[in-house]
Structures are given as structure tokens and as C-alpha cells.
């Protein structure tokens with residue numbers, strides 16, 4: 001199966017779903033969680049993105065999110081985000097399912113986005129006082145850790161941490177999106193579930209599944225086609241094939 005054949009599949013597809021991960025934002029200058037540059041100080045994401053890490057040291061966890069927020073605030077959507085934004089209007093049924101919390105897909109104008117892991121621009125009350133989540137786009141955040149405007153207690157990032165449940169409505173939307181003609185997995189190490197299972201679900205329902213990643217991943221043997229390259233380059237090349245007709 002070649003790149004050209006994949007482009008043909010895409011051209012004749014009615015329903016297209018793309019699952020993205022941190023690699024799609026790498027060309028915007030936002031560090032990925034795993035692989036080269038994936039560490040912040042000496043910590044791994046699994047050591048910081050948990051409720052127990054926050055309970056132990058909320059300031060440390062907030063420093064990490066504040067650092068990520070600053071990186072995202074400086075960043076612009078890259079070619080991968082822009083191609084996918086165009087696809088969200090090109091196909092009869094397009095769905096973007098993302099693990100990214102940076103909001104760059106939305107900034108690029110992508111429609112039909114399911115954000116599985118929440119947003120770093122949203123905050124929630126850690127004490128769950130009943131205040132609804134709120135938007136806060138200040139960089140840097142002051143004070144750190146920030147406070148809940150309703151009860152004055154600690155605020156936490158509005159993201160889904162390891163060990164926490166994804167919103168049921170997002171899981172339903174993602175599951176529906178697995179019923180498609182072409183399913184593309186781009187820029188994710190595909191080790192964090194349930195997102196990592198979606199490609200298999202799509203394939204079991206008859207979708208053509210392709211992966212875009214410069215490195216081999218846990219998904220590589222399960223997909224119909226593994227396109228080894230950066231998302232901003234491979235998606236751009238696919239877009240060129242599509243528009244050439």
C-alpha cells in the first residue's frame with residue numbers, strides 16, 4: 001500500500017476521522033510528552049498529570065502547566081492544523097478527535113472537534129465547590145497556584161489527568177467517529193487509552209486506517225498504512241494530491 005493509494009482512498013472517502021496527539025503541535029514549537037524533548041525538569045508527564053501529584057504539590061504541577069501555557073501562547077497553528085481545518089469543511093462527514101489540550105486545532109478553524117483531554121485554557125475548582133469551569137488565558141498565571149473565584153480554594157487545570165474518566169459525551173462522539181471510511185492517526189505515540197484503541201475500532205468497522213508519525217509506534221503494525229514522516233509535511237502532501245484531483 002503506497003502513499004498514492006492512500007491519497008486515492010481519501011479522495012473517494014465520504015466519512016473521514018483524524019485522531020491527533022502532541023506530535024501534530026510539535027512543528028508549532030510545543031514539546032511532545034514522550035520522546036526527544038519530552039521531559040520538563042526531571043519529570044515525566046505521568047509524574048505530573050495526576051490528581052495525586054497535584055494533591056502532593058499543586059505549585060509544581062501548576063508550574064508545569066504554566067510553562068506549557070506560555071509555549072502555546074507563543075505558538076501558531078502549523079501546516080498540519082491548517083490542512084485538517086480545511087478537511088473539516090471538505091468532507092461530507094469529518095471528525096477530529098484530539099488528545100491535545102492546546103487549542104491549536106480550534107485556532108486553525110477546525111470544525112467538528114472532540115477534545116478528549118480538555119483544555120489548558122480552562123480551570124476548575126479542585127474542591128469541586130460547584131462552580132462551573134471557567135476560561136483563564138493569562139500567561140503567566142497569578143497567583144500560582146490560581147484560586148477558584150467562587151470559593152477561594154485551589155483551582156486545577158481543566159484537563160483530564162491519568163486515572164480520570166473522560167467525559168461520557170466525548171467517548172460517545174469518538175466512538176461514532178470510528179464509523180468512517182478513512183481513519184488517520186497523526187502525531188500520537190498511541191500508548192494512552194482509550195484514544196489508542198480507536199484506530200482498532202475503526203478498522204474493525206471497515207475503515208482504511210493510516211498512521212502519520214516520524215517514528216514507529218504501538219499502532220504501526222495494526223494500521224493499513226504507516227506513513228513515516230512529520231504530520232505537517234505528510235498532511236501537506238496528501239492535501240496536494242487531493243486538490244490536484
Ligand code: OAD
Pocket residue numbers: 020021022023024026027032033034035038045046049099100117160161162186187188189190191192212213214215217229230231232
Ligand atoms: P506523545 O508525546 O506520547 O507522542 C507524540 C508522538 O508524536 C510521538 O510518537 C512522536 O514520534 C510523534 N511526533 C513528533 N514530532 C512529530 C511531527 N512533527 N509530526 C507527527 N508526529 C510527530 O503524545 P500523545 O500521544 O499525544 O495526556 O500523548 C497522549 C497523552 O499522554 C497526552 O494527551 C497527555 C500525555 O501524557 C495527559 O496529560 C493525560
